[in-house]
Amino acid sequence: MTSKPIDRRVARTRAMLQQAHISLILTKGYEATTVDDICSAANVGRSTFYAHYAGKDDLRRSGLDHLRKALLDRQKAALAQPENGRDRRLGFSLAMFEHARDHIDLYKALIGGRGGEIALGTIRKILADLVRNELAATTDKTAPDTVPREFAVRYVVGALMAVMTWWLDGGAKLPPDRVDAMFRQLAINGIVGLNDGSSSQTA
Template sequence: MSAPTDQGGLRARKKQRTRAALIDAGLDLFLAHGYEATTIDEIAAAVEVSPRTFFRYFASKEDIALAKGAEFDELMLDALAARPAAEPPLDALRHAVLEMLRAAATDSGVQRFLSTQHLITKTPALLAGNLRRAAGTEERLTAEIAKRQRLDPAEDMRPRVLVGAVCSALRIGLEATCADPSRELDRMVELVAQAIGLATAGIPQRWGEDPHRW
C-alpha cells in the first residue's frame, strides 16, 4: 500500500530538484553573461532538459530571476507569523527580516544573494516584476501585523507605514552591503539592522488606541 505514496514522494522530490537546478543554472548564466543575453534554451541545456520541460516549471526567464526572492519572501512571512503573539510589532517584523536574511545567505551564500539582488535592481526588464512581487509581499506583511494588533489596515495606516519603513530599510541595508568590501553575513545583518533602526526611530514598541498617532 505504501508504493504509490513512495512513488508520489519521489516524483515530487525529482520535480523540486529540477526546479532548483533550473533556478541555479539561470542565475549562473544571468550573472555570467547578463539577463538579456541569456536564452531559455541555454538555461534548459545547462540542466539537460528540453525547453518544453522548462515551461512546465516557469512561464518565462523572468520567473527564474525572481524565484529566489519569492522563496525568501515566504521565509519572512512564515517567520513573522511564528513570532510570539505578545511581541511588539516592530520587534516581530525586525526579527522576521533578519531571520530571512540569515536563511537566504545560508541557502545561496551572501555573495550570490547580493549579486542576484544587484542584477534585479540594475535590469529594467526585471525591476517592474520585482516591484510587483515586493508590493504583494508588503500587503501580506501588513495584513499579518494588523492581525497581530487586532486592527483594520483599511482604517488604520500604522501597519502599512511600519511595513513600508522596514522594507525600505531592508533595501537600503542591502545596498550598503553591496558597497561593503567584506560582504559577510554578520556585516549584512548589522547594516540591515542599522537601517531598520534609523527608519523606525521614534516608533514605540506599544501602540496607543488613536490610529492617527503611534
C-alpha cells in the first residue's frame, strides 16, 4: 500500500511551523520558546498547530524526518554499490557529519536543554536503526555472532555521537569528509569481524 502524498497546503503549513521553530530556538532557546511563539511567528492559529503536532517536542522530532530520509537514501546508495572492500560500510555517516556542520548553530542551541535531549535522542534512534539495518543486510547469517548485534549497534552509534559532539564543540574546524574518514577507519575496524561473519580473535 502506497502512502498518500501530503497536501501542498499541509506541507506548506508544516514548513512554516518548522522554520518558525528553528528561528525561535536560535534567538530565544528551546526552553523559552512556546507554542504561542511558534504560532505567532508562523502566522497560524493554535488549532492549526495542534492539527499537525501534539506539541513543540513533537514538532522538534518531526523536524528531523528529512535527516532520517537523507541518511537512509545515502545508506541505500552505498549498499547498492558493488563489493569493493569496506568503502560501502556505514555509507550514511558522511551525510550525518555534513548535516551537523550545516546546522551547527541549531545543534549548539539545542544541546544542554530538554530540546537537546529530544533532538539527540531522536538522532540516536535514527542512527541505531541505520546501523541495525546495515548489519542485518551485510552480516553472514550462518556464522555465529562473536559480539551481540545490539552491542555493535550501540558501540557504533555511541562513537559517532561522541565524535560529532567533540567536533561541533571545537567549532567543526576539520572538514566533514576528514572527520568521517577517521571515524569510519576506527568504527569499521571495530565491526569488520562481525560484518564478515568472522569469529577469529587475537589472543
